[in-house]
Amino acid sequence: MTEKKRTTIILFSGDYDKAMAAYIIANGAAAYDHEVTIFHTFWGLNALRKDEPLELKKGFLEKMFSKMMPRGADKMALSKMNFAGMGPKMIKHVIKKHNAMPLPQLIEMAQEQEIKLVACTMTMDLLGLQQEELLDNIEYAGVAAYLADAQEGNVNLFI
Amino acid sequence: MTEKKRTTIILFSGDYDKAMAAYIIANGAAAYDHEVTIFHTFWGLNALRKDEPLELKKGFLEKMFSKMMPRGADKMALSKMNFAGMGPKMIKHVIKKHNAMPLPQLIEMAQEQEIKLVACTMTMDLLGLQQEELLDNIEYAGVAAYLADAQEGNVNLFI
Amino acid sequence: MTEKKRTTIILFSGDYDKAMAAYIIANGAAAYDHEVTIFHTFWGLNALRKDEPLELKKGFLEKMFSKMMPRGADKMALSKMNFAGMGPKMIKHVIKKHNAMPLPQLIEMAQEQEIKLVACTMTMDLLGLQQEELLDNIEYAGVAAYLADAQEGNVNLFI
Structure with a gap:
Protein backbone atom coordinates (compact mmCIF):
# COMPACT_ATOMS: atom_id res chain seq x y z
CA MET A 1 0.00 0.00 0.00
CA THR A 2 1.43 3.34 -1.01
CA GLU A 3 -0.70 5.71 0.99
CA LYS A 4 1.45 8.61 2.13
CA LYS A 5 1.65 9.42 5.79
CA ARG A 6 -0.07 12.71 5.93
CA THR A 7 -1.82 14.74 8.59
CA THR A 8 -4.12 17.57 7.55
CA ILE A 9 -5.74 19.69 10.21
CA ILE A 10 -8.40 22.33 9.79
CA LEU A 11 -7.99 24.83 12.62
CA PHE A 12 -11.39 26.54 12.83
CA SER A 13 -11.24 27.38 16.52
CA GLY A 14 -9.79 30.56 17.96
CA ASP A 15 -9.34 29.05 21.42
CA TYR A 16 -5.84 28.92 22.90
CA ASP A 17 -6.22 25.36 24.18
CA LYS A 18 -7.64 23.98 20.93
CA ALA A 19 -4.94 25.69 18.87
CA MET A 20 -2.35 24.19 21.25
CA ALA A 21 -3.81 20.73 20.65
CA ALA A 22 -3.71 21.29 16.88
CA TYR A 23 -0.06 22.39 16.92
CA ILE A 24 1.03 19.64 19.32
CA ILE A 25 -0.48 16.97 17.04
CA ALA A 26 0.98 18.68 13.96
CA ASN A 27 4.47 18.95 15.42
CA GLY A 28 4.28 15.34 16.59
CA ALA A 29 3.19 14.15 13.16
CA ALA A 30 6.00 16.10 11.46
CA ALA A 31 8.48 14.48 13.84
CA TYR A 32 7.15 11.08 12.65
CA ASP A 33 7.68 11.99 9.01
CA HIS A 34 4.13 12.92 8.11
CA GLU A 35 3.59 15.66 5.59
CA VAL A 36 1.56 18.09 7.64
CA THR A 37 -0.77 20.93 6.72
CA ILE A 38 -2.69 23.18 9.09
CA PHE A 39 -5.46 24.98 7.24
CA HIS A 40 -6.57 28.02 9.29
CA THR A 41 -10.13 29.15 8.74
CA PHE A 42 -12.62 31.42 10.56
CA TRP A 43 -11.40 32.15 14.13
CA GLY A 44 -8.38 29.88 13.66
CA LEU A 45 -6.90 32.66 11.50
CA ASN A 46 -6.31 34.66 14.69
CA ALA A 47 -3.47 32.29 15.63
CA LEU A 48 -1.60 33.64 12.60
CA ARG A 49 -2.09 37.35 13.30
CA LYS A 50 0.88 39.53 14.07
CA ASP A 51 1.02 41.15 17.46
CA GLU A 52 1.37 44.77 16.34
CA PRO A 53 -1.62 46.85 15.21
CA LEU A 54 -1.48 47.98 11.57
CA GLU A 55 -3.12 50.94 9.94
CA LEU A 56 -5.02 49.36 7.06
CA LYS A 57 -7.93 50.61 5.03
CA LYS A 58 -10.96 48.58 6.02
CA GLY A 59 -14.71 48.84 5.96
CA PHE A 60 -16.61 49.44 9.22
CA LEU A 61 -17.56 45.82 9.93
CA GLU A 62 -14.11 44.57 8.97
CA LYS A 63 -12.62 47.10 11.40
CA MET A 64 -14.92 45.85 14.15
CA PHE A 65 -13.92 42.24 13.55
CA SER A 66 -10.24 43.27 13.57
CA LYS A 67 -10.66 45.08 16.87
CA MET A 68 -12.65 42.40 18.60
CA MET A 69 -10.63 39.39 17.52
CA PRO A 70 -7.43 38.47 19.40
CA ARG A 71 -4.27 39.73 17.71
CA GLY A 72 -2.12 36.61 17.59
CA ALA A 73 -1.68 33.34 19.40
CA ASP A 74 -0.64 34.83 22.72
CA LYS A 75 -3.90 36.80 23.06
CA MET A 76 -6.31 33.93 22.53
CA ALA A 77 -8.77 32.77 25.21
CA LEU A 78 -9.52 29.31 26.56
CA SER A 79 -12.52 27.25 25.37
CA VAL A 94 1.60 25.53 34.26
CA ILE A 95 3.04 25.27 30.72
CA LYS A 96 6.13 27.11 31.95
CA LYS A 97 6.34 25.12 35.15
CA HIS A 98 6.19 21.80 33.30
CA ASN A 99 8.61 22.93 30.58
CA ALA A 100 5.95 22.58 27.92
CA MET A 101 5.72 25.02 24.99
CA PRO A 102 3.30 27.93 24.83
CA LEU A 103 1.39 28.44 21.59
CA PRO A 104 3.63 31.04 19.92
CA GLN A 105 6.62 28.70 20.31
CA LEU A 106 4.61 25.75 19.00
CA ILE A 107 3.87 27.80 15.88
CA GLU A 108 7.55 28.70 15.44
CA MET A 109 8.46 25.05 15.80
CA ALA A 110 5.89 24.14 13.16
CA GLN A 111 7.47 26.59 10.77
CA GLU A 112 10.93 25.17 11.49
CA GLN A 113 9.61 21.66 10.80
CA GLU A 114 8.23 22.90 7.48
CA ILE A 115 4.63 22.25 8.36
CA LYS A 116 2.53 23.96 5.71
CA LEU A 117 0.54 26.76 7.37
CA VAL A 118 -2.33 27.84 5.16
CA ALA A 119 -4.72 30.75 5.65
CA CYS A 120 -8.20 30.32 4.12
CA THR A 121 -8.64 33.19 1.68
CA MET A 122 -12.42 33.00 1.68
CA THR A 123 -12.76 33.57 5.43
CA MET A 124 -9.98 36.18 5.39
CA ASP A 125 -12.24 38.07 3.00
CA LEU A 126 -15.27 37.64 5.25
CA LEU A 127 -13.46 38.76 8.39
CA GLY A 128 -11.59 41.51 6.56
CA LEU A 129 -8.11 40.15 7.35
CA GLN A 130 -5.30 41.13 5.01
CA GLN A 131 -2.00 39.38 4.28
CA GLU A 132 0.01 42.17 5.96
CA GLU A 133 -1.65 41.29 9.26
CA LEU A 134 -0.57 37.65 9.23
CA LEU A 135 2.78 35.99 9.97
CA ASP A 136 5.34 35.60 7.20
CA ASN A 137 5.75 32.37 5.27
CA ILE A 138 2.07 31.51 5.25
CA GLU A 139 0.35 30.06 2.18
CA TYR A 140 -2.97 31.41 0.96
CA ALA A 141 -5.54 29.00 -0.46
CA GLY A 142 -9.13 27.82 -0.45
CA VAL A 143 -11.16 24.66 0.07
CA ALA A 144 -9.85 23.04 -3.14
CA ALA A 145 -6.27 23.14 -1.84
CA TYR A 146 -7.43 21.73 1.49
CA LEU A 147 -9.14 18.79 -0.20
CA ALA A 148 -6.12 18.12 -2.41
CA ASP A 149 -4.04 17.59 0.75
CA ALA A 150 -6.68 15.86 2.84
CA GLN A 151 -7.61 13.22 0.30
CA GLU A 152 -3.99 12.03 0.12
CA GLY A 153 -3.79 11.03 3.77
CA ASN A 154 -5.90 9.58 6.50
CA VAL A 155 -5.24 11.63 9.62
CA ASN A 156 -7.74 14.41 8.92
CA LEU A 157 -8.97 16.47 11.84
CA PHE A 158 -11.28 19.45 12.28
CA ILE A 159 -10.35 21.36 15.42
CA MET B 1 -5.38 1.22 -4.66
CA THR B 2 -9.10 1.56 -5.14
CA GLU B 3 -10.04 3.73 -2.21
CA LYS B 4 -13.01 5.87 -3.19
CA LYS B 5 -12.82 9.58 -2.79
CA ARG B 6 -15.28 10.17 -0.07
CA THR B 7 -15.93 12.90 2.48
CA THR B 8 -18.10 12.11 5.50
CA ILE B 9 -18.85 14.86 7.97
CA ILE B 10 -20.59 14.59 11.33
CA LEU B 11 -22.26 17.92 12.02
CA PHE B 12 -22.73 17.93 15.80
CA SER B 13 -22.59 21.69 16.27
CA GLY B 14 -25.57 23.99 16.13
CA ASP B 15 -23.44 27.08 15.46
CA TYR B 16 -23.99 29.06 12.26
CA ASP B 17 -20.28 29.44 11.53
CA LYS B 18 -19.42 25.79 12.14
CA ALA B 19 -22.34 24.63 9.99
CA MET B 20 -21.13 27.03 7.26
CA ALA B 21 -17.68 25.46 7.41
CA ALA B 22 -19.21 21.97 7.18
CA TYR B 23 -21.31 22.85 4.14
CA ILE B 24 -18.49 24.75 2.38
CA ILE B 25 -16.20 21.72 2.72
CA ALA B 26 -19.01 19.37 1.65
CA ASN B 27 -19.92 21.42 -1.42
CA GLY B 28 -16.25 21.73 -2.35
CA ALA B 29 -15.72 17.98 -2.01
CA ALA B 30 -18.80 17.25 -4.15
CA ALA B 31 -17.46 19.60 -6.82
CA TYR B 32 -14.26 17.48 -6.81
CA ASP B 33 -16.21 14.26 -7.30
CA HIS B 34 -16.21 13.00 -3.76
CA GLU B 35 -19.21 11.09 -2.55
CA VAL B 36 -20.28 13.25 0.37
CA THR B 37 -22.42 12.61 3.43
CA ILE B 38 -23.29 15.05 6.19
CA PHE B 39 -24.56 13.21 9.22
CA HIS B 40 -26.48 15.64 11.47
CA THR B 41 -26.58 14.77 15.13
CA PHE B 42 -27.44 16.60 18.38
CA TRP B 43 -27.52 20.41 17.81
CA GLY B 44 -26.51 19.96 14.17
CA LEU B 45 -30.06 18.74 13.53
CA ASN B 46 -31.23 22.33 13.92
CA ALA B 47 -29.69 23.18 10.53
CA LEU B 48 -32.29 20.88 8.97
CA ARG B 49 -35.34 22.29 10.74
CA LYS B 50 -38.03 24.00 8.74
CA ASP B 51 -38.70 27.62 9.46
CA GLU B 52 -42.41 27.39 10.23
CA PRO B 53 -43.71 26.27 13.64
CA LEU B 54 -45.73 23.04 13.57
CA GLU B 55 -48.40 21.83 15.99
CA LEU B 56 -47.10 18.42 16.96
CA LYS B 57 -47.89 16.24 19.92
CA LYS B 58 -44.86 16.24 22.19
CA GLY B 59 -43.98 15.60 25.80
CA PHE B 60 -43.09 18.53 28.07
CA LEU B 61 -39.29 18.30 27.81
CA GLU B 62 -39.45 17.69 24.07
CA LYS B 63 -41.59 20.82 23.74
CA MET B 64 -39.05 22.81 25.72
CA PHE B 65 -36.18 21.62 23.51
CA SER B 66 -38.25 22.48 20.41
CA LYS B 67 -38.93 25.97 21.68
CA MET B 68 -35.41 26.73 22.80
CA MET B 69 -33.53 25.35 19.82
CA PRO B 70 -33.18 27.48 16.66
CA ARG B 71 -35.71 26.66 13.97
CA GLY B 72 -33.55 26.23 10.91
CA ALA B 73 -30.20 27.35 9.54
CA ASP B 74 -31.04 31.03 9.36
CA LYS B 75 -31.77 31.24 13.12
CA MET B 76 -28.54 29.71 14.35
CA ALA B 77 -26.03 31.61 16.51
CA LEU B 78 -22.27 32.03 16.18
CA SER B 79 -19.78 29.95 18.19
CA VAL B 94 -20.19 40.50 5.13
CA ILE B 95 -21.32 37.28 3.40
CA LYS B 96 -23.63 39.36 1.22
CA LYS B 97 -21.02 42.04 0.65
CA HIS B 98 -18.44 39.51 -0.52
CA ASN B 99 -20.92 37.57 -2.63
CA ALA B 100 -20.47 34.48 -0.49
CA MET B 101 -23.39 32.16 0.27
CA PRO B 102 -25.36 32.22 3.51
CA LEU B 103 -26.07 28.90 5.21
CA PRO B 104 -29.58 28.24 3.83
CA GLN B 105 -28.24 28.59 0.28
CA LEU B 106 -25.27 26.35 1.06
CA ILE B 107 -27.74 23.67 2.18
CA GLU B 108 -29.79 24.06 -1.01
CA MET B 109 -26.63 23.76 -3.07
CA ALA B 110 -25.69 20.62 -1.19
CA GLN B 111 -29.05 19.10 -2.04
CA GLU B 112 -28.61 20.05 -5.72
CA GLN B 113 -25.18 18.42 -5.72
CA GLU B 114 -26.75 15.26 -4.28
CA ILE B 115 -24.83 15.36 -1.07
CA LYS B 116 -26.45 12.85 1.26
CA LEU B 117 -27.97 14.71 4.20
CA VAL B 118 -28.68 12.35 7.07
CA ALA B 119 -30.50 13.04 10.33
CA CYS B 120 -29.43 10.92 13.30
CA THR B 121 -32.56 9.11 14.47
CA MET B 122 -31.25 8.44 17.96
CA THR B 123 -30.69 12.11 18.79
CA MET B 124 -33.96 13.10 17.05
CA ASP B 125 -35.60 10.84 19.61
CA LEU B 126 -33.72 12.40 22.51
CA LEU B 127 -34.48 15.98 21.46
CA GLY B 128 -38.05 15.14 20.46
CA LEU B 129 -37.63 16.16 16.81
CA GLN B 130 -40.01 14.60 14.28
CA GLN B 131 -39.58 14.06 10.53
CA GLU B 132 -42.33 16.61 9.75
CA GLU B 133 -40.16 19.33 11.29
CA LEU B 134 -37.15 18.68 9.06
CA LEU B 135 -36.44 19.57 5.42
CA ASP B 136 -37.59 17.27 2.64
CA ASN B 137 -35.26 14.75 1.00
CA ILE B 138 -33.36 13.94 4.18
CA GLU B 139 -32.30 10.41 5.03
CA TYR B 140 -32.85 8.97 8.49
CA ALA B 141 -30.25 6.67 9.96
CA GLY B 142 -28.06 5.81 12.95
CA VAL B 143 -24.43 5.29 13.83
CA ALA B 144 -24.15 2.06 11.78
CA ALA B 145 -25.00 3.94 8.57
CA TYR B 146 -22.50 6.64 9.50
CA LEU B 147 -19.72 4.09 9.95
CA ALA B 148 -20.59 2.33 6.69
CA ASP B 149 -19.93 5.60 4.85
CA ALA B 150 -16.99 6.78 6.93
CA GLN B 151 -14.95 3.60 6.68
CA GLU B 152 -15.03 3.79 2.86
CA GLY B 153 -13.19 7.11 2.65
CA ASN B 154 -10.50 9.07 4.41
CA VAL B 155 -11.77 12.62 4.74
CA ASN B 156 -13.74 12.13 7.95
CA LEU B 157 -14.50 15.19 10.05
CA PHE B 158 -16.41 15.88 13.27
CA ILE B 159 -17.63 19.45 13.33
CA MET C 1 -6.59 -3.63 0.24
CA THR C 2 -5.37 -4.46 3.69
CA GLU C 3 -6.27 -1.32 5.56
CA LYS C 4 -7.50 -2.24 9.01
CA LYS C 5 -10.86 -1.02 10.13
CA ARG C 6 -9.91 1.32 12.85
CA THR C 7 -11.55 4.26 14.58
CA THR C 8 -9.38 6.62 16.62
CA ILE C 9 -11.03 9.47 18.46
CA ILE C 10 -9.38 12.35 20.28
CA LEU C 11 -11.74 13.48 23.03
CA PHE C 12 -10.62 17.02 23.81
CA SER C 13 -13.98 18.31 24.98
CA GLY C 14 -15.24 18.17 28.53
CA ASP C 15 -18.88 18.58 27.50
CA TYR C 16 -21.36 15.84 28.41
CA ASP C 17 -23.03 15.84 25.00
CA LYS C 18 -19.78 15.75 23.02
CA ALA C 19 -18.39 12.96 25.19
CA MET C 20 -21.67 11.07 24.63
CA ALA C 21 -21.24 11.45 20.86
CA ALA C 22 -17.64 10.20 21.11
CA TYR C 23 -18.61 7.13 23.12
CA ILE C 24 -21.65 6.32 20.96
CA ILE C 25 -19.49 6.36 17.81
CA ALA C 26 -16.77 4.37 19.56
CA ASN C 27 -19.16 1.71 20.85
CA GLY C 28 -20.81 1.48 17.43
CA ALA C 29 -17.46 1.08 15.70
CA ALA C 30 -16.39 -1.63 18.16
CA ALA C 31 -19.65 -3.48 17.45
CA TYR C 32 -18.70 -3.40 13.75
CA ASP C 33 -15.29 -4.90 14.44
CA HIS C 34 -13.20 -1.77 14.32
CA GLU C 35 -10.22 -1.52 16.62
CA VAL C 36 -11.12 1.56 18.60
CA THR C 37 -9.07 4.02 20.65
CA ILE C 38 -10.32 7.05 22.52
CA PHE C 39 -7.45 9.37 23.36
CA HIS C 40 -8.51 11.73 26.18
CA THR C 41 -6.72 15.07 26.30
CA PHE C 42 -7.30 18.44 28.00
CA TRP C 43 -10.89 18.69 29.30
CA GLY C 44 -11.76 15.27 27.89
CA LEU C 45 -9.72 13.80 30.75
CA ASN C 46 -12.55 14.75 33.09
CA ALA C 47 -14.69 11.96 31.64
CA LEU C 48 -12.19 9.51 33.16
CA ARG C 49 -12.09 11.02 36.65
CA LYS C 50 -13.35 9.00 39.58
CA ASP C 51 -16.29 10.37 41.48
CA GLU C 52 -14.73 10.44 44.95
CA PRO C 53 -12.41 13.24 46.09
CA LEU C 54 -8.87 12.13 46.89
CA GLU C 55 -6.32 13.73 49.19
CA LEU C 56 -3.32 14.18 46.91
CA LYS C 57 -0.30 16.44 47.19
CA LYS C 58 -0.65 19.11 44.54
CA GLY C 59 0.59 22.59 43.81
CA PHE C 60 -1.78 25.55 44.16
CA LEU C 61 -2.78 25.89 40.50
CA GLU C 62 -3.15 22.13 40.11
CA LYS C 63 -5.44 22.14 43.16
CA MET C 64 -7.54 24.89 41.61
CA PHE C 65 -7.90 22.98 38.32
CA SER C 66 -8.86 19.86 40.27
CA LYS C 67 -11.51 21.73 42.20
CA MET C 68 -12.99 23.55 39.25
CA MET C 69 -13.10 20.69 36.78
CA PRO C 70 -15.97 18.20 36.91
CA ARG C 71 -15.14 15.00 38.77
CA GLY C 72 -16.21 12.32 36.33
CA ALA C 73 -18.59 11.82 33.44
CA ASP C 74 -21.77 12.30 35.44
CA LYS C 75 -20.77 15.82 36.53
CA MET C 76 -20.02 17.23 33.08
CA ALA C 77 -21.97 20.14 31.56
CA LEU C 78 -23.60 20.53 28.14
CA SER C 79 -21.93 22.44 25.28
CA VAL C 94 -34.86 12.08 28.06
CA ILE C 95 -32.02 9.53 27.88
CA LYS C 96 -33.79 7.50 30.56
CA LYS C 97 -37.20 7.96 28.96
CA HIS C 98 -35.97 6.73 25.57
CA ASN C 99 -33.98 3.86 27.07
CA ALA C 100 -30.71 5.34 25.82
CA MET C 101 -27.50 5.09 27.84
CA PRO C 102 -26.12 7.88 30.02
CA LEU C 103 -22.41 8.66 29.70
CA PRO C 104 -21.09 6.62 32.65
CA GLN C 105 -22.76 3.49 31.20
CA LEU C 106 -21.40 4.26 27.73
CA ILE C 107 -17.91 4.34 29.25
CA GLU C 108 -18.48 1.02 31.04
CA MET C 109 -19.71 -0.49 27.78
CA ALA C 110 -16.61 0.79 26.00
CA GLN C 111 -14.43 -0.93 28.58
CA GLU C 112 -16.40 -4.18 28.17
CA GLN C 113 -15.94 -3.97 24.39
CA GLU C 114 -12.18 -3.55 24.94
CA ILE C 115 -12.03 -0.10 23.47
CA LYS C 116 -8.62 1.29 24.34
CA LEU C 117 -9.09 4.29 26.64
CA VAL C 118 -5.97 6.42 26.75
CA ALA C 119 -5.21 9.42 28.96
CA CYS C 120 -2.80 11.98 27.52
CA THR C 121 0.11 12.20 29.95
CA MET C 122 1.22 15.64 28.77
CA THR C 123 -2.09 17.31 29.58
CA MET C 124 -2.46 15.32 32.82
CA ASP C 125 0.79 17.00 33.83
CA LEU C 126 -0.47 20.44 32.82
CA LEU C 127 -3.78 20.08 34.64
CA GLY C 128 -2.18 18.34 37.61
CA LEU C 129 -4.21 15.13 37.27
CA GLN C 130 -2.71 11.98 38.75
CA GLN C 131 -3.31 8.33 37.86
CA GLU C 132 -5.01 7.66 41.21
CA GLU C 133 -7.76 10.09 40.22
CA LEU C 134 -8.67 8.31 36.99
CA LEU C 135 -10.66 5.13 36.33
CA ASP C 136 -8.91 1.76 36.38
CA ASN C 137 -7.77 0.02 33.21
CA ILE C 138 -6.76 3.21 31.43
CA GLU C 139 -3.62 3.44 29.33
CA TYR C 140 -1.23 6.37 29.65
CA ALA C 141 0.48 7.72 26.56
CA GLY C 142 1.36 10.75 24.47
CA VAL C 143 0.96 12.10 20.96
CA ALA C 144 3.31 9.48 19.45
CA ALA C 145 1.00 6.67 20.59
CA TYR C 146 -2.00 8.55 19.23
CA LEU C 147 -0.38 8.89 15.82
CA ALA C 148 0.64 5.23 15.75
CA ASP C 149 -3.03 4.28 16.07
CA ALA C 150 -4.47 7.03 13.89
CA GLN C 151 -2.25 6.43 10.89
CA GLU C 152 -3.39 2.80 10.70
CA GLY C 153 -7.04 3.62 10.07
CA ASN C 154 -9.21 6.17 8.37
CA VAL C 155 -11.98 7.06 10.79
CA ASN C 156 -10.09 9.71 12.75
CA LEU C 157 -12.11 12.27 14.67
CA PHE C 158 -11.33 15.20 16.96
CA ILE C 159 -14.22 15.81 19.33
Missing part, protein backbone atom coordinates in the same frame (compact mmCIF):
# COMPACT_ATOMS: atom_id res chain seq x y z
CA LYS A 80 -13.29 26.37 29.02
CA MET A 81 -12.66 28.13 32.30
CA ASN A 82 -11.45 31.31 30.68
CA PHE A 83 -12.55 33.40 33.70
CA ALA A 84 -12.10 36.74 31.95
CA GLY A 85 -8.50 35.99 31.08
CA MET A 86 -7.44 34.25 34.33
CA GLY A 87 -7.61 30.81 32.66
CA PRO A 88 -5.01 31.54 29.97
CA LYS A 89 -2.67 32.94 32.63
CA MET A 90 -3.07 29.77 34.68
CA ILE A 91 -2.44 27.58 31.65
CA LYS A 92 0.61 29.58 30.60
CA HIS A 93 1.92 29.33 34.15
CA LYS B 80 -17.78 33.13 18.93
CA MET B 81 -18.74 36.80 19.21
CA ASN B 82 -22.44 36.11 19.03
CA PHE B 83 -23.27 39.28 21.02
CA ALA B 84 -26.92 38.38 21.55
CA GLY B 85 -27.55 38.00 17.86
CA MET B 86 -25.43 40.92 16.57
CA GLY B 87 -22.64 38.56 15.42
CA PRO B 88 -24.81 36.54 12.99
CA LYS B 89 -26.12 39.81 11.50
CA MET B 90 -22.55 41.04 10.98
CA ILE B 91 -21.52 37.75 9.39
CA LYS B 92 -24.57 37.69 7.12
CA HIS B 93 -23.80 41.26 6.11
CA LYS C 80 -25.27 24.16 24.56
CA MET C 81 -28.24 25.06 26.70
CA ASN C 82 -26.54 24.11 29.93
CA PHE C 83 -28.68 26.59 31.92
CA ALA C 84 -26.61 26.32 35.09
CA GLY C 85 -27.03 22.56 35.24
CA MET C 86 -30.69 22.30 34.13
CA GLY C 87 -29.67 21.13 30.63
CA PRO C 88 -27.80 18.02 31.77
CA LYS C 89 -30.77 17.08 33.96
CA MET C 90 -33.11 17.44 30.97
CA ILE C 91 -30.81 15.37 28.76
CA LYS C 92 -30.44 12.65 31.40
CA HIS C 93 -34.21 12.59 31.79
